[in-house]
Amino acid sequence: MISRQQLIDQIKQKRSFLCVGLDTDIEKIPSFLKAYPDPIFEFNKRIIDATQDLCVAYKPNSAFYEAYGVKGLQSLIATWEYLPKDCLSIIDAKRGDIGNTSDKYAKAFFDEASSGMGFDAITVTPYMGNDSVTPYLAYDNKWIIILALTSSVGSKDFQYLTTENGFLYETVIQKANTWAGADRIMYVVGATKSTEFTNIRKFAPDNFLLVPGVGAQGGSLEDVCKYGMNKDCGLLVNASRSIIYASNGEDFADAARAEALKMQQQMEVELEKAGVI
Numbered sequence: 001m002i003s004r005q006q007l008i009d010q011i012k013q014k015r016s017f018l019c020v021g022l023d024t025d026i027e028k029i030p031s032f033l034k035a036y037p038d039p040i041f042e043f044n045k046r047i048i049d050a051t052q053d054l055c056v057a058y059k060p061n062s063a064f065y066e067a068y069g070v071k072g073l074q075s076l077i078a079t080w081e082y083l084p085k086d087c088l089s090i091i092d093a094k095r096g097d098i099g100n101t102s103d104k105y106a107k108a109f110f111d112e113a114s115s116g117m118g119f120d121a122i123t124v125t126p127y128m129g130n131d132s133v134t135p136y137l138a139y140d141n142k143w144i145i146i147l148a149l150t151s152s153v154g155s156k157d158f159q160y161l162t163t164e165n166g167f168l169y170e171t172v173i174q175k176a177n178t179w180a181g182a183d184r185i186m187y188v189v190g191a192t193k194s195t196e197f198t199n200i201r202k203f204a205p206d207n208f209l210l211v212p213g214v215g216a217q218g219g220s221l222e223d224v225c226k227y228g229m230n231k232d233c234g235l236l237v238n239a240s241r242s243i244i245y246a247s248n249g250e251d252f253a254d255a256a257r258a259e260a261l262k263m264q265q266q267m268e269v270e271l272e273k274a275g276v277i
């Protein structure tokens with residue numbers, strides 16, 4: 001379990017707010033790993049070993065594991081067990097359902113004694129409202145990360161619809177702020193929406209924002225920091241494909257490290273610029 005203050009301390013210590021996304025695709029990992037009993041875990045293990053001093057969070061995306069049934073879940077559990085305990089562990093599951101079902105999702109990803117996994121945080125969709133989110137908050141010291149303004153092209157379909165309180169994504173943030181504080185809730189805001197960050201900070205001045213969309217999706221780290229960084233940093237910037245598939249040869253872990261280092265160095269500059277470190 002990582003508290004808000006511990007996360008801030010980690011960011012200052014590692015001079016990084018990088019989240020490495022473990023979207024591990026059996027079709028994309030180097031073929032020599034297929035000789036191992038659990039190639040997906042073997043890949044993740046080497047990526048984690050190569051990057052853990054450069055990042056403060058890891059985010060396995062559940063779809064990449066669920067796609068392979070029981071074996072995929074075993075790889076996910078083994079990966080969770082291997083994650084360094086000083087890093088925030090985020091399961092990117094994007095769940096949302098009625099209360100008694102959310103209870104089971106929360107148990108699946110938070111309750112180690114039940115499922116073998118005890119992630120620190122989960123991504124959730126807010127569409128079903130308060131009772132779909134409360135079951136996760138019943139777990140002390142765990143985080144929920146609510147989809148607010150996503151990096152996807154389809155974000156315009158619903159998230160920019162106007163309500164009496166402004167855009168729908170603004171209403172989502174205002175409402176979710178009444179469910180718990182910045183010590184329990186983060187919001188997902190896509191890096192591809194960097195100019196919107198100023199607006200988002202009006203509604204979520206203190207919350208950490210999980211920011212996917214740099215790297216493969218083309219978002220700008222500099223712009224995200226310019227418009228979205230707060231006095232505690234307040235950002236976790238995720239990169240998945242650009243780091244983990246930097247090479248598909250035997251040097252993949254070194255190549256991942258080089259990419260992560262490049263991002264960490266840019267982050268250090270931004271943290272200094274903003275006076276966080």
Ligand SMILES: O=C(O)c1cc(=O)[nH]c(=O)n1[C@@H]1O[C@H](COP(=O)(O)O)[C@@H](O)[C@H]1O
Nearest residue numbers: 061123150151152190212216217239240241
């Ligand atoms: O919740 C997310 O993490 C997420 C939200 C969003 O708006 N956009 C987005 O890309 N993501 C996730 O962030 C990761 C981005 O991966 P890369 O584009 O490879 O860096 C994937 O796991 C996506 O599912």
